[in-house]
Amino acid sequence: MVKVLISDKMSPKAAEIFRQRGIEVDELTGMSPEELKACIGNYDGLAIRSSTTATAEIIEAATNLKVIGRAGIGVDNVDIPAATAAGICVMNTPFGNAITTAEHAIAMMFSLSRHIPAADASTQAGKWEKSRFMGVELYGKTLGVIGCGNIGSIVADRAIGLKMKVVAFDPFLSPERAADLGVEKVELDDLFARADYITLHTPITDGTRNLINATNIAKMKDGVRIINCARGGLVVEEDLKAALESGKVAGAAVDVYSVEPAKENVLFSLENVVCTPHLGASTTEAQVNVAIQVAEQMADYLLVGSVTNALNMPSVTAEEAPKLKPYMELAKQLGSFAGQVTESGLKKVHVEYEGQAAGLNIKPLTAIILQGLLGPLMDSVNMVNAPIVAKERGIDVMESISDKADDYQTLIRLTVTTEQRSRDIAGTLYGDKRPRIVSIKGINMEAELGPHMLYVTNRDKPGFIGSLGSLLGEAGVNIATFHLGRHEAQGEAIALIEIDSSLAEDTLEKVRALPHVEQVKPLAF
Structure with a gap:
């Protein structure tokens, strides 16, 4: 029988729902970390509020644990990277309170x-x-x-x-x-x-x-x-x-x-x-709502595999996962790139899938693009809730597919429209299945993204590349790769530079002060 531990005080409704669904449940509140570590290996699910801290050490001991459900929105008390590495789904109830x-x-x-x-x-x-x-x-x-x-x-x-x-x-x-x-x-x-x-x-x-x-x-x-x-x-x-x-x-x-x-x-x-002592969610109604929601979500996941409000788990079937994995990495990079360079309110997102990409399950790909796009300014955005967040914010999300491939066998193009402008970025997978950026703002370039990137838009004028390289060299910044592109001579140009470490703020200000520079953005991937 599937077994769940409720380790924090919450409405009795939670235990009632688990039992109605045929799940064995223990309510053991107020345990010390040592006590929790000693027993957590017996459970498939852990339902918590804010008192229990699911540390990496606890998660390591949770040899049978499949899901952690937080009755509430904040998950500061859950080591999500450790849970993800252990294959444990982490979910919350963001709307109950x-x-x-x-x-x-x-x-x-x-x-x-x-x-x-x-x-x-x-x-x-x-x-x-x-x-x-x-x-x-x-x-x-x-x-x-x-x-x-x-x-x-x-x-x-x-x-x-x-x-x-x-x-x-x-x-x-x-x-x-x-x-x-x-x-x-x-x-x-x-x-x-x-x-x-x-x-x-x-x-x-x-x-x-x-x-x-x-x-x-x-x-x-x-x-x-x-x-x-x-x-x-x-x-x-x-x-x-x-x-x-x-x-x-x-x-x-x-x-x-x-x-x-x-x-x-x-x-x-x-x-x-x-x-007041953090009373924002402290009403009878809210406590009942989040308890019911977390129990229903955890039961659905444990019994039928349905995922709701997950913070670390994509909605992808086991059959699709191997094929989608490199595309998901590409989608994540495209969304994150656009999110980090977007400076005004989003109005529309258009994702185009061409060639081989058009034949995939594109819903999780669009979701991970939205996750990357919204992530720089919001926490708790993931593949499951990103489309909902976009809808609530009035962001129009469009998808289109085309079996026809022009220059590439497979291509994903993301166009983001804000209150001020539209910007597009496109990427592909080559034979090694590693993502590459092939176009930014309609300017062709081929680039792999590293952990630390510097994105610069400028007017195409002589001496700019030398000035930028000299400035970074004087600051002790090592350049790994340097990619350039432009629309036309003397027109708009782009530099996308991989560097070995993040830039200090004073160095960024010096880059911004270079002649002909229009925008400078440090990017992290």
Whole structure:
């Protein structure tokens, strides 16, 4: 009989569903890592929340484990690379607590505006300090929503109901989706300059970590109020404290912290801060929803092989896997390349499959392209959920196939349309089945992608290649390969350079400052 361990406290509904599906289940909560390691080898599935940490050591001991299900969205407590290497599917429930988290953000905004926690404590202490707790109205104020996805869009909807004006920054929010939500899409600096309240609803990525820092706080309106119910690492807490003490920021409401559990924090001593202990998902309804969802998903996977909300497993059959593997690597490179060089909101994605590629199961290939495309600015994007994420963001995804092959026996071309431009990139497989880029922006070139690449667009002028090579040499950067292409003499040109290590920021700035350079992007694969 299939056997599942529930190692964290969750709604009894989860165990009930497992048993109804004929799965044996043990509920053993509060175990130490040593105790979990000792017993995990007996189970096919592990259902957790945030208390259990599935480390590489635990996973190594899980000799029979096939799936880890996280009842909730965050999987910081799961070593996903270790699970993937061990052939363990990791899944979460990204939509079960969206309403609850959004409502908590709204509640925090109210509490901050009307000093409710401090006023409650004062009144229950026998004081009557009406003048001390003068508040402000939400009506007519501008709310800046950073990250207008599943949770952020719910917050925006609730704020509009409160007659607030909502401006939103989200690179993947299309103008059409913004119009449907009733929000104004703006750039980040514009949001900082206009918002009376700023609420964060974005994951931690390289682009969002420490987003609220001294530099960006200086761009905000005097007296702004900041709410963070997303991730602690989005905010530099010392910088926020300084701004709260100076009055630049009138107040902050914080549910998440850089270190949790947060028994102490630099923000705790401030009167103009409302703090809660990561309660975003803590409602009865949310706990029931995520427990039901994780149990149903895990049961489906264990009993019939169906995959839902997997973070590390593509939807590919065993028969298709060997044939698709090199194409999946090519698709991943095409999507990642386009995602890393895209700088404005996505509107349309068109994937063309030509020649031999046209006869494949293209759905997982398109999904992995979308994963690579969306990945640089979003976490938890994978082959399973990437198409859903694209649809929710109003991104039009098109596929086309053609058995006819022109210059190559097989070709995949990706065209990405943003609010500003369209850009295409194409790749193929040669006899060795290794992916190669053969065209960028209609400019022909043949290049293999390495771990560290430098992408430069420039005007085709004499001396540019020498200047770029000399600059990299002076910076101690070793060039592995150097690929060039252009539309026409003196026109637009591209340099795609493989280097042995990532570039320092000061070197990148020097490259950007070279004459005739239009765009510089460090790329990682």
